[in-house]
Amino acid sequence: MKWQMLTLVGEDQPGIVAQVTDALFRGGYTLGEASMLRLGGNFTIMMMVDGGQSEQALSACIAPVAEKLGLRLHLDPIHGGLHQHRVPNFQVRVNGADRAGIVAQVTGLLAESGFNILELDSDVVGSQDDPVYIMTIQGYTEATIETLETALGRLEADEIDVHVSAIETLIG
Amino acid sequence: MAVLDILKLPDPRLKEVSQEVERFDDELLAFIDDLEETRQAGPAAVGIAAPQVGRLQRIVIIDCSTTRKPVPNHGRLVLVNPEITEWDGFELGREGCLSVPDYTGNVIRAERIKMHALTPEGEPREFEMEGYEARALQHEVDHLDGMLFIDRLVSRRTDLFQRKVYQKGGKKRK
Structure with a gap:
């Protein structure tokens, strides 16, 4: 192939x-x-x-x-092919008033934690006058949830609402 | 005891509705031992249902006591003729399946359930489950009804997902 x-x-x-x-x-x-x-x-x-x-x-x-x-x-x-899926173990949800730099700030802190982004969806919603940025990221890292929360906690001062949760994929 | 072969998609038997167990005998107990051995032989499955090994009977095993982060659970449960009687709330979570290799996806399940079932000896039991354990049971009971998690996949951009962002964010804010 x-x-x-x-x-x-x-x-x-x-x-x-x-x-x-x-x-x-x-x-x-x-x-x-x-x-x-x-x-x-x-x-x-x-x-x-x-x-x-x-x-x-x-x-x-x-x-x-x-x-x-x-x-x-x-x-x-391209190199690679099928059957190379990686299962994410963390999900990060972000929302805040839209402004330049949100993605760079969030993903920069994640990259420092060795976080490999597998999927990222983002959207600008709200209205023309009050746009809101919403982003969900799923990825894999060996870091603990506490490490990620501490790293992303630095964004609170910037009024970006970030929520990290572990993804425990259920195999049944 | 023996590790049984797991049926994989697109085996049509995975789409069939399983029958209730009527005979509670040594043969049933021996099968349950094999089913449990099969569950443990695979890649870290928290549950397994009899039709996944080609036995179209209403028998499931779940064990949510060994998750990376501990969750509320009742230990290892062997449930015969399980029936969910109440569903409450809904939650998005990622699932995979021994019968669907190399794929995981997001599925909406009830957050809390009430259910009853019989033990392998035929004794009635009732349970209230929440979160991950409730999800595991719903996944396995689906197998008994010929449903796979891929029949319930939702888009990554689903509306529910985004509303939850607001709820959790709102609570966290100081």
């Missing part, structure tokens, strides 16, 4: 996923893990595609549908 990371971004409209994946299916490609999300009115796709042939062939397969849908296309050959 030779995986490529296919990135597609463009103005959201119904039918993007169906048309893109149909073109890949007809081209004989296999899909792996993917993240597809509407961000700020755009639709974004990051998808592992088994590019059995060449990068050029995959690009030629997807370019017509991308052009038709107004999507910008990017391809990267």
Whole structure:
């Protein structure tokens, strides 16, 4: 298997996923893990595609549908592959009045604690006049919850509300 | 005693509804020993249900006494014909399953439950469970009804998730 990371971004409209994946299916490609999300009115796709042939062939397969849908296309050959999941053991939730630097401050302190971010979702909600930033992070670290809480506690002075909780994944 | 084979997705038997146990005999006890040995042989499972080894009967084992951070629990429980009678509250948590290798995801479960079941000898028992133990029991009882946690997955961006952020944040603030 030779995986490529296919990135597609463009103005959201119904039918993007169906048309893109149909073109890949007809081209004989296999899909792996993917993240597809509407961000700020755009639709974004990051998808592992088994590019059995060449990068050029995959690009030629997807370019017509991308052009038709107004999507910008990017391809990267990648190392790694499927079945490399890591299970997060901590979750960090953040919210506060939106301002520059929240993500950098929070993730900077996490990085100092050896925290490996596996997933990060963020959104700006509230209203135009009073925007609120909400972020949830899931990741893995050997550090204790006390260490993380102490590190992130430094943000209280900045009126950023941060809550750390351990994730005990239930296997049953 | 023996370690039994775990059925894995997409085995159709995992989607079947299991039958109530009617015979409480030595054969049942021997099977329960095997089921427990199978649970312990795998990757740190807090629970297992009989249909996961292909026996479509309403038998589960849970043991929440060995979590990394201690949680309220009743020790190791072997529960025959378990039935949940009351559900209260809801909570998001991450689950995986011996029958669904290499995947974990978020599932909403009741925070507190009341349930009754029979012991392996057929004696009635009642329990009130909360949090992680309640989650484990709901996960296992789902197996008896042909449901897997992947049938209950919720989006990472689920609304419930964000409301909880506000609640917990609000309480913590000094």
